[in-house]
Amino acid sequence: MTIANMAAEAPIVSVPFEIERVRADFPVLRQEVHGKPLVYLDNAATMQKPRQVTEAIDHYYRWDNANIHRAVHQLSERATQAYEAARNKVQHFINAAQREEIVFVRGTTEAINLVAQSFGRSRLQAGDEILLSHMEHHSNIVPWQLLCEQTGAVLKVVPIDDSGELLLDEYERYLSPRTRLVAMVHASNVLGTINPAQKIIELAHARGIPVLLDGAQTVPHMPVDVQELGCDFYVFSAHKMVGPTGIGALYGRREWLEAMPPYQGGGDMILSVSFDKTLYSDLPYKFEAGTPHIAGAIGLGAAVDYLEALGMGNVAAYEQELLNYGIEILAQIPGLRFIGTAQEKVGVLSFVLEGVHPHDIGTILDHEGIAIRTGHHCAQPVMERFNIPATARASLAFYNTKAEIDVLAAGIKRVGELLG
Amino acid sequence: MSELLDLYQEVILDHRKRPRNFRSMENADFQADGHNPLCGDRVTVFLKVHNGIIEDVSFQGEGCAISIASASLMTESLKGKSSQEAEGLFGKFHDLVTDESTHGEEGLSLGKLGVLAGVKAFPMRVKCATLAWHTLHAALAHENKMATTE
Numbered sequence: 001m002t003i004a005n006m007a008a009e010a011p012i013v014s015v016p017f018e019i020e021r022v023r024a025d026f027p028v029l030r031q032e033v034h035g036k037p038l039v040y041l042d043n044a045a046t047m048q049k050p051r052q053v054t055e056a057i058d059h060y061y062r063w064d065n066a067n068i069h070r071a072v073h074q075l076s077e078r079a080t081q082a083y084e085a086a087r088n089k090v091q092h093f094i095n096a097a098q099r100e101e102i103v104f105v106r107g108t109t110e111a112i113n114l115v116a117q118s119f120g121r122s123r124l125q126a127g128d129e130i131l132l133s134h135m136e137h138h139s140n141i142v143p144w145q146l147l148c149e150q151t152g153a154v155l156k157v158v159p160i161d162d163s164g165e166l167l168l169d170e171y172e173r174y175l176s177p178r179t180r181l182v183a184m185v186h187a188s189n190v191l192g193t194i195n196p197a198q199k200i201i202e203l204a205h206a207r208g209i210p211v212l213l214d215g216a217q218t219v220p221h222m223p224v225d226v227q228e229l230g231c232d233f234y235v236f237s238a239h240k241m242v243g244p245t246g247i248g249a250l251y252g253r254r255e256w257l258e259a260m261p262p263y264q265g266g267g268d269m270i271l272s273v274s275f276d277k278t279l280y281s282d283l284p285y286k287f288e289a290g291t292p293h294i295a296g297a298i299g300l301g302a303a304v305d306y307l308e309a310l311g312m313g314n315v316a317a318y319e320q321e322l323l324n325y326g327i328e329i330l331a332q333i334p335g336l337r338f339i340g341t342a343q344e345k346v347g348v349l350s351f352v353l354e355g356v357h358p359h360d361i362g363t364i365l366d367h368e369g370i371a372i373r374t375g376h377h378c379a380q381p382v383m384e385r386f387n388i389p390a391t392a393r394a395s396l397a398f399y400n401t402k403a404e405i406d407v408l409a410a411g412i413k414r415v416g417e418l419l420g
Numbered sequence: 421m422s423e424l425l426d427l428y429q430e431v432i433l434d435h436r437k438r439p440r441n442f443r444s445m446e447n448a449d450f451q452a453d454g455h456n457p458l459c460g461d462r463v464t465v466f467l468k469v470h471n472g473i474i475e476d477v478s479f480q481g482e483g484c485a486i487s488i489a490s491a492s493l494m495t496e497s498l499k500g501k502s503s504q505e506a507e508g509l510f511g512k513f514h515d516l517v518t519d520e521s522t523h524g525e526e527g528l529s530l531g532k533l534g535v536l537a538g539v540k541a542f543p544m545r546v547k548c549a550t551l552a553w554h555t556l557h558a559a560l561a562h563e564n565k566m567a568t569t570e
Contacts, residue, residue: 356485359548363542364428374459375458389460389462389483418424419485
């Protein structure tokens, strides 16, 4: 879905769903900040929640609250059913082949730590290589660094070009006989770049190397099909996809998950325990020690329902249109420079303003009711690559409008007036 | 909007555009680096101290309008002061940008530094205003580790 393609194929898509009805589902959007209507453009950090999600969580705590997989009483049965139904929803949402391949975790970060500590620690040795890109979030760097300290493995970092695109030729060169895993972001939270996942996986698989994709910024914004991608692991967080915080999912191909040792020990992940020997549960419970975030999983299930009702194809088309509009409007502002101009992008508009620090942009926009993120976005290597201390970032969601982008542009001009 | 104008007063905008004592110092008696890991602001503070009196102070670094203006104003306020007086000033300044109750009197006794009182309406920006001061504290205490606002 390149920008050029979008323009050619979908100029009339305009609003594939009724935007005002969609916005009505998000009570948080109907408020004023500093006396101005809230314009929420920090969706890459976390998305707002529709009432369908908060009501599902509320309903669980109000009527069904019980521990799962344990008691024979009615409430426990209902809670268990709702929790496991959420797993099925996630499975179908990303088209995993089996429900056992979906492990509930605290979020993207925990999912990556799980793979690093379970898969990585049991298989990697000194001198082995893990391949990342230069556009990774800290959550897809630090767990691997910890693993490297533990095993003596080394990180290899594939460079990116000035537009923020992965250098595929370099990537291919970096794949070595010592590469044991490729762990890459599917779409960058700072640059917006959508990486050529299929190509990345193809090239790695041709050498027998498994691939983990960080889908935190893709799952909420475009259709994702893990079987079509063919990836070995796929990880994402609920709170970036209109669900609650503290829950997310790890997709892992069954063969890998079967072969991996448990990540944490405790209740619910065992078949039997004696002081001599413990037998672990089958998938996915082997990786879900302790009482899980039941309400969170149910909220995630409701988030999936909500997104499926909109249709991820519609969401992607609408957000692309917003993105293209944002690029066009913001590009007209004197002194504004985009960071991240890849051909294929999710709705992330990172920029710097000549002579003005992003922090000041953030404060002034906040006073116009506009919420954006400023700083290094937990991706310091990207800042270093572009030789900047920070960026201002407006990130889009399907409930944003072109009118809001106009407000953003006016706000940025106001920054220039105040500090220029 | 008036809060915003209080924050970005003329004096602050002037110091941001033309920061005073913005230079490195050869043969500094003390220097320290400061870093705000949340926003990436970095500052280095240099000191020349003779018989316990700060004879010269300068800084370098990059950051937002508030952190640069605050560092610039800080250097202007320190010359001729003893280390102890400098620490005392840090305490007063910290109160000025964090504590409602000190409005007025403290602001006046701080002279020009009082223009940063507007920061207190922006709790997220307090660390920007205090980074240079934390770094000064580290330099005076001969701390080798990097000063941070955390």
